Amino acid sequence: MDLIYLLDLIGTFVFAISGIRIASRINMDVFGASVVGFVTAIGGGTVRDLLLDSHPITWMADMTYPLVILAAVPFTFLMGKRLNNYSKTIFIFDTIGIALFTIIGMEKALSFGFNPFIAGMMGMISAVVGGVTRDVLCREVPLIFRKEIYATACLAGAIIFYLGLELSLPENLNYLFTTAV
Amino acid sequence: MDLIYLLDLIGTFVFAISGIRIASRINMDVFGASVVGFVTAIGGGTVRDLLLDSHPITWMADMTYPLVILAAVPFTFLMGKRLNNYSKTIFIFDTIGIALFTIIGMEKALSFGFNPFIAGMMGMISAVVGGVTRDVLCREVPLIFRKEIYATACLAGAIIFYLGLELSLPENLNYLFTTAV
């Protein structure tokens, strides 16, 4: 349980960074960038919780999530120039976040009694809605629709995770394995 | 009841096709097009169910909807060139879907005890949210805002359906009549 929670926070942090970076690039001010970072980080989980009728929404009940996102704002601006040197940084951030959120979304949907197909969709929704909303707000064609690799990773993660569950792998090992893929 | 359900599935199918076609036209890959098709098909019903606090969301409780949408993907790509010959196809698909979804949304809202005005709005929301989301994702000005005919059809459908209810027309006849308009 602790590892899942930690991974979720890391995913939230990297998603917030990706939102803040893209918003900054189109010259939004620091407030606008923070809002986009926030929406990117919690958008997927929020829609997942609304669809599952799971209340209160995760980030409204646990202040750690908003604080992690707030921490991402100065972090991103302070790291700014150094992050720019790594052109693939945002891509990697996004991919890690997508894998983590897919797993967590699936698990939550399964715990609500939905079948594996719907759980896989909830996983994907958790993973991609934040990034899609970020891209709509920044008037980009959503990245998920241009980079097949994301979707494939996300789908593969879901399938591997489910197979892992079926095979009764130790749960934490399963998380690490899925994320590695 | 059977007829309503069948009409709902047909509406879902044609909405998915319209989403897949528009996404393909702006060069999204097959995964992106499938996502847009899915959102187009279930977006309106999902927002309606969330607003009505009707859980589980229709397509999450009945696998027929996701399967119908998945079936629309190969269908649209296989039919691709032939569909292109009919320039009005997408327009007709959209109009049929809008009429069907308006009726179903109204009926659901009325069954939840809302008044006819709110029910009419739920009908419109069921009918247009999917298409609007499709157009936002594909960065088009939403079709509903450019083609008055859609909105008019939708509104007319709602009014006729309500009058039909008041006049105690046989229910199935009422559905057919409204859709015909």
Next chain:
Amino acid sequence: MDLIYLLDLIGTFVFAISGIRIASRINMDVFGASVVGFVTAIGGGTVRDLLLDSHPITWMADMTYPLVILAAVPFTFLMGKRLNNYSKTIFIFDTIGIALFTIIGMEKALSFGFNPFIAGMMGMISAVVGGVTRDVLCREVPLIFRKEIYATACLAGAIIFYLGLELSLPENLNYLFTTAV
């Protein structure tokens, strides 16, 4: 209580006007403009109610809101040319609405038992989601991200309102004071 309600209706009216005006400017027809006006006016409150799991959604339970929005349509079109003479009108409308909706959103979240930070976020969501959705539908870069003044006003309103609560100011005085700021 009466004053809060009246302010809420005024905020709804001015938000609807801002939506209708922006939609008209990009040549949407009267139906499209009405939809944008509606979404601008009720978008923030709707998302707030969904996140708080507060059902029925405010405007679905109280017909006054839809009627106020409907009234804004002929008002905006009749006033059209005169409104154009005042280039800052839309800016002022938006700012008033944002301050009012922030306060109402905060108060509702506090009454649901959320902490002041989350309440502040619910206030902001109530205030900005409508305008952001309006700008996305009209394919503008959301105004909130370009005009720091909005966000600052919104944040300041939230803090002042909370301080006011803490200091046990008479409630109606507090509302007026926050809105004035």
